Amino acid sequence: MKLQTTCIICPRGCRLTVEDDLTVSGNSCPRGERYGRQEATDPRRSVSSTIRIDSTLVKMCPVHTSAPFPKAKIPALMEAIKPLSAKAPVHMGEAVCQNLLGTGIDLLISEDIER
Numbered sequence: 661m662k663l664q665t666t667c668i669i670c671p672r673g674c675r676l677t678v679e680d681d682l683t684v685s686g687n688s689c690p691r692g693e694r695y696g697r698q699e700a701t702d703p704r705r706s707v708s709s710t711i712r713i714d715s716t717l718v719k720m721c722p723v724h725t726s727a728p729f730p731k732a733k734i735p736a737l738m739e740a741i742k743p744l745s746a747k748a749p750v751h752m753g754e755a756v757c758q759n760l761l762g763t764g765i766d767l768l769i770s771e772d773i774e775r
């Protein structure tokens with residue numbers, strides 16, 4: 661079935677049409693073609709959230725996925741993140757959880773929190 665979507669790779673926001681044979685039209689650059697094919701076959705999104713942290717400075721710590729995450733699994737990902745917590749100090753890029761839901765994608769700390 662033909663897919664109509666908006667490219668989110670840059671602010672231009674080209675309207676894309678992806679045919680059943682994965683031919684993409686409406687894109688203004690090759691990145692849009694790649695995005696359209698990915699969106700039609702295996703849509704993914706970068707995910708940012710927060711987890712609790714044992715710290716004297718803050719109660720929550722920002723985290724993000726190490727790579728765009730399969731869109732269909734994002735609700736399960738949010739449930740998996742809920743019980744997670746960390747203890748300061750933590751540093752940007754440290755893995756809180758590896759291989760989330762068997763995807764090979766990790767959950768990483770987004771900010772240094774020293775104490």
Ligand code: SF4
Pocket residue numbers: 667668669670671672673674686687688689690691692693
């Ligand atoms: S197709 Fe290219 S120019 Fe258009 S929104 Fe996507 S990245 Fe930007």
